Amino acid sequence: MNCNECQPLLGPYADGELDLVTTLDVERHIHLCQACGRASRALAALRTVLTTSGSSNGNGSPPLYFRAPESLRAQIVGQLPVGRIAPAKAALRRRWPMWSAAAAAMVALVGTLAVMLVQQHQPKANPDLAIAQEVIAGHVRSLMANHLYDVESNDKHNVKPWFHGKLDFAPDVQQYDEQAFPLKGGRLDYLAGRPVAALVYGHAKHSINLFTWPAAKDAPETGPTYENRQGYAIAHWVHSGMQYWAVSDTAQTTLQQFVERVTAVQSACHQPE
Amino acid sequence: MHEQETSQRFERLVLPHLDAAYNLARWLTKRDHDAQDVVQEAFLRAYKAFADFRGDDARCWLLTIVRNACFTHLEKRRSHGGPATSLDEDLHDTGSYDANPEVLLNRQGDRELVRQSIERLQPEYREVIVLREIEGLSYQEIASVANVPIGTVMSRLNRGRQRLQMILSANIAAGDASAAQAKGGVA
Numbered sequence: 001m002n003c004n005e006c007q008p009l010l011g012p013y014a015d016g017e018l019d020l021v022t023t024l025d026v027e028r029h030i031h032l033c034q035a036c037g038r039a040s041r042a043l044a045a046l047r048t049v050l051t052t053s054g055s056s057n058g059n060g061s062p063p064l065y066f067r068a069p070e071s072l073r074a075q076i077v078g079q080l081p082v083g084r085i086a087p088a089k090a091a092l093r094r095r096w097p098m099w100s101a102a103a104a105a106m107v108a109l110v111g112t113l114a115v116m117l118v119q120q121h122q123p124k125a126n127p128d129l130a131i132a133q134e135v136i137a138g139h140v141r142s143l144m145a146n147h148l149y150d151v152e153s154n155d156k157h158n159v160k161p162w163f164h165g166k167l168d169f170a171p172d173v174q175q176y177d178e179q180a181f182p183l184k185g186g187r188l189d190y191l192a193g194r195p196v197a198a199l200v201y202g203h204a205k206h207s208i209n210l211f212t213w214p215a216a217k218d219a220p221e222t223g224p225t226y227e228n229r230q231g232y233a234i235a236h237w238v239h240s241g242m243q244y245w246a247v248s249d250t251a252q253t254t255l256q257q258f259v260e261r262v263t264a265v266q267s268a269c270h271q272p273e
Numbered sequence: 274m275h276e277q278e279t280s281q282r283f284e285r286l287v288l289p290h291l292d293a294a295y296n297l298a299r300w301l302t303k304r305d306h307d308a309q310d311v312v313q314e315a316f317l318r319a320y321k322a323f324a325d326f327r328g329d330d331a332r333c334w335l336l337t338i339v340r341n342a343c344f345t346h347l348e349k350r351r352s353h354g355g356p357a358t359s360l361d362e363d364l365h366d367t368g369s370y371d372a373n374p375e376v377l378l379n380r381q382g383d384r385e386l387v388r389q390s391i392e393r394l395q396p397e398y399r400e401v402i403v404l405r406e407i408e409g410l411s412y413q414e415i416a417s418v419a420n421v422p423i424g425t426v427m428s429r430l431n432r433g434r435q436r437l438q439m440i441l442s443a444n445i446a447a448g449d450a451s452a453a454q455a456k457g458g459v460a
Binding site: 007008010011012015017038039040041042043044045046047048049050051052064065066067068069072073075076077079080203204205206228229230231249250251252253254 | 280283284285286288289290291292294295296299300305308309312313316317320329330331332369370371372373374375377378380381382384387388391402405406407408409410411412413414427428430431434437438441
């Protein structure tokens with residue numbers, strides 16, 4: 001690979017959009033070529049500035065990610081036909097103020113029944129379906145309550161020992177790509193009927209929750225499966241007797257890149273520290 | 274009852290991406306008020322078109338609608354004699370990333386500086402930078418939202434990033450110069 005070929009690939013390389021062979025070619029060239037190495041570092045610095053300038057530093061200036069104002073959210077929800085009611089239905093509302101609450105309860109009940117029916121109709125009950133739901137719920141809860149971390153650190157040497165004595169297992173805590181997927185911290189969570197470890201990684205303005213707990217004794221080792229539920233990307237695999245569930249509201253391709261980093265480190269025979 | 278089901282499904286699939294919608298609109302229109310107008314408009318359009326939406330991931334679908342509404346809005350602003358949007362036409366593309374990494378990294382966390390610099394980009398460059406660096410979309414997703422081929426996404430990102438680093442470097446230098454002046458140093 002020469003510089004003319006490498007230059008236009010620096011961006012896609014940094015974004016993880018190249019196939020493996022080309023990625024390795026670019027990496028090799030960057031290490032050998034001063035000019036392209038410099039350019040690559042300049043690009044990395046730019047992306048670091050874009051990423052880190054978004055995090056909250058409490059000095060009052062707006063973050064790089066603009067969240068919708070609450071008033072806008074309320075307006076949009078009010079715009080929806082169920083809220084913005086035609087005159088006839090409005091009369092109904094006035095007579096029965098509990099209408100919307102009852103409707104919501106009905107929907108929740110029907111939803112639960114639907115899930116139960118689906119589970120009943122499946123010849124083999126799929127426990128993963130239920131866990132996937134819990135994983136999403138856990139992820140959403142951690143974001144809503146702004147309770148992402150019990151221990152906040154980007155150093156695995158701080159995060160891993162924190163779990164000692166709080167769980168009946170030692171989660172494998174690793175750092176992957178400091179720029180694309182920095183470790184942010186960890187916390188205890190409760191899933192699948194037991195305490196689990198949640199490791200939190202960042203990506204741009206998003207958070208990835210990586211849940212892990214010991215798998216059942218006879219659970220087979222499985223490669224990652226991916227799916228999209230309710231707008232969240234989820235990945236699941238079993239490795240070395242441990243369950244892993246990753247969930248985020250990033251694009252599925254992004255989560256896939258994260259999972260590939262994780263499983264690559266897991267496959268390499270390293271001694272747990 | 275059907276209307277209510279549609280509405281529930283819309284709330285479940287589309288509403289979670291309200292922040293993404295507002296974020297993109299805010300970056301493209303550069304004003305909170307305009308962004309709110311655009312997002313409201315986009316959600317109305319999205320609801321009308323929702324019957325045609327299949328699938329689980331509505332984020333890109335919604336962002337396409339938002340993005341189109343933004344550019345329509347920007348067109349109107351221009352035709353009503355609004356300010357010119359491109360402020361970086363005097364920049365000459367060097368075709369490479371040649372900023373000094375240390376200079377840039379020194380200013381990480383300076384959100385105001387970074388925000389202003391991004392806003393100086395032309396909309397078509399700002400769009401792909403925001404979708405990639407801030408919203409975290411893949412090239413394929415950016416291509417579908419911006420309705421351009423992936424090759425165009427790649428070249429716009431390249432040029433956009435190069436321009437952004439030049440703007441950042443220039444802003445940093447200007448800021449340092451005026452700070453030196455304020456301290457009574459040599460101009």
